[in-house]
Amino acid sequence: MKPPGLARRIRADLEARIRSGALNPGDRLPTEQALMAEYGCARMTVSKAIGALAGAGLVTRNRRAGTLVAHPHVQTAVLEIPDIAETIAALGETYAFRLLARGVRGTVGQDARETALSPVGPLLDLRGLHVAGGSPFALEERVIDLAAVPDARSADFSGQAPGSWLLKHAPWTEARHRIGALAASPAEARALDIRTGHACLMVERWTFRLGQGVTFVRQIFPHERYELTAEFRN
Amino acid sequence: MKPPGLARRIRADLEARIRSGALNPGDRLPTEQALMAEYGCARMTVSKAIGALAGAGLVTRNRRAGTLVAHPHVQTAVLEIPDIAETIAALGETYAFRLLARGVRGTVGQDARETALSPVGPLLDLRGLHVAGGSPFALEERVIDLAAVPDARSADFSGQAPGSWLLKHAPWTEARHRIGALAASPAEARALDIRTGHACLMVERWTFRLGQGVTFVRQIFPHERYELTAEFRN
DNA sequence: TCATAAATAATGTCTAGACAATAATGGGGA
DNA sequence: TCCCCATTATTGTCTAGACATTATTTATGA
Incomplete structure (x- = not known):
């Protein structure tokens, strides 16, 4: 070898x-x-x-x-952030995606998370629920820059999660992640069928292609349903 | 430069x-x-x-x-998990570590997180608080296998965080991380000066050296005080 | 036609030396 | 004593070449 x-x-x-x-x-x-x-x-x-x-x-x-x-000062771990549908399938549970809201906007909002994408075209807003074994698994809010992914305008996201669709249709070159915790807002709690204030894991991801923003997504998981794991070998 | x-x-x-x-x-x-x-x-x-x-x-x-x-691989992100003291110092805040409890045990508990280390020697239990700018930043619970790090028995952790100490004294070769969210228990809430049930980010880490467990640590951050970020370039 | 062998184009590795850049060291002078 | 400067040990980078290795391409022969 x-x-x-x-x-x-x-x-x-x-x-x-x-x-x-x-x-x-x-x-x-x-x-x-x-x-x-x-x-x-x-x-x-x-x-x-x-x-x-x-x-x-x-x-x-x-x-x-x-x-x-060298004195080690950081632990770097290779974190895999898999497709949610794959994650659930790997657990042996049935998976479904329910589209809750969809809209196209011509203007860019003032939200810092959105402006970080520096989008150029009209924006597609999506809001949906990942369901595992009949109960809510994750809430997803997504913004797609239609200038970067024109085909997304006519794609059907009522059954297929946008994440899975984008993996196949929108190559990317850079991504940035933010991982944190939050207390569920009333709207989030209603969608996920949990109590307001329930502790949740939050993953935010900005995806770029050659410096041009493609999509931003924010996923919220009730803490007892999901966690990230990272292996590390130095 | x-x-x-x-x-x-x-x-x-x-x-x-x-x-x-x-x-x-x-x-x-x-x-x-x-x-x-x-x-x-x-x-x-x-x-x-x-x-x-x-x-x-x-x-x-x-x-x-x-x-x-090369063709880009899977969706993986390089996650840097820095030393908490460095993190706080980088933010320009004053840092302190307060040791809350310390104890040596001869026997291994039944806790799954602990047995995953497969420790061989007596165990050092530590519990402490990372303080940034005078207010609690993170609660840390740690187990150190004294067979792997004998010097830890006599080390002074009242001012220096065990994580920083271990970085200098115990080289490691592999690590495993679990990242999730949790609702603060009454004891955790008291230490961190937050309300019970407050949403927190949790990072658990098992560290090994040549297959032998060295330490397990569980760190809990109030969600508004800390989050992880990961850059990825393909 | 098809399988095999030879030619070839590319990287993989190494050598023995040269000069440059840098930072620790030690000596000398104020 | 303390500062400055020359010395020197060590890495940083590069050269021009050599031979090895490997996969493709081409030529050869059955």
Whole structure:
């Protein structure tokens, strides 16, 4: 599977020393000269190995001071934000989407969440409910820039969730997420069949294509029905 | 700020061509020979630039077939979960940690969150409050496996948050996160100075080192005080 | 026609050296 | 003592070439 490659081996060796705790944050790695001698190779080979470690954030290289094991300061986790329909299907429950409201607007509102999209065309507003096993699972409010996705105007969202439709019809290049909690407003509580003030998980997502806003969505889940999980390997 | 560096420039140029859409997924990049001619440099320099792009997952390199712009993968976002002290400091507020309770236990409880760590040694229980600008910011409950981090037994957590301490003293290799919402229990509400039932964001994290559990932490934030954000570029 | 072998085009890796840039170190002078 | 400056160790970057590896393309032969 893995071709030899001395640089890879050096990188793996050093990484093992760090992960095992033999080298702790702040410790100095052997100098490139020492590693050249140890492995009997040219300096570029050692430099490539250490450069890869630096690229992965495991070490920081400093002229004269040498290469130090980096102090971790953030935990980065790869968060998968799957399609809700898929999530529910994976749980073995029946899934349905109920469209609650739909409207087309020519003007852009003042809402900060909406202006962050910097939309150019008429806007399609959608409001719907994801239903799992007959009971409400999530409330979704969405704005789609029809200039970016003209086909959305004639798409039928009464049965298919706009998220699923967009995945197939609107490629995107960047996205921004906000994840938080909120207390359900009276309107949200009515739609989700919970009490006003009930704790909910909120996921907001802005999606862009080449810097141009495509869609904004805000999903609200009663806290007992959904949570995000993220695995992490460094 | 940014030292010249031809390799960096080549990398940036190519990345711009990809992000702007001039090069689409599946398209071929110029060959290394062509780039050598274009920039008038040695092949290693070009190779280094393209290698960095490949490391970032933007392109895939294939012998004979050339380097292709990678197809975007799944909808994943890189979530950064920073140290709370750093978060608060970045907001320009004063930070403090108040230790509320501390205890050492010889036995492992039946709690599913705890058994997921599969701890081997005595356990250190900590409960504390992160304070920003004089008011409660987050409540933290933590379990540390003293077999994995013996030094934690004698560490002073009355002023320094255990998370910050562990970052410096206990390297980890894997982590698992759960992110959700909850309604504050009476005890949690009292500590955070909010009303019972108040909507809160909850982050739970299990941290491992070479498969061995190190710590489990559960952090609770009043929803108006904190939220997670995740950027994603494809 | 089809399978096989050869040619070829591209990346993968490495070398041995050169000069540049930077920051810690140590020495000298006020 | 303290500041400044020269020294020096260390990484940053690049070169020009070499050979290896691999997948495609082309040519060959049955």
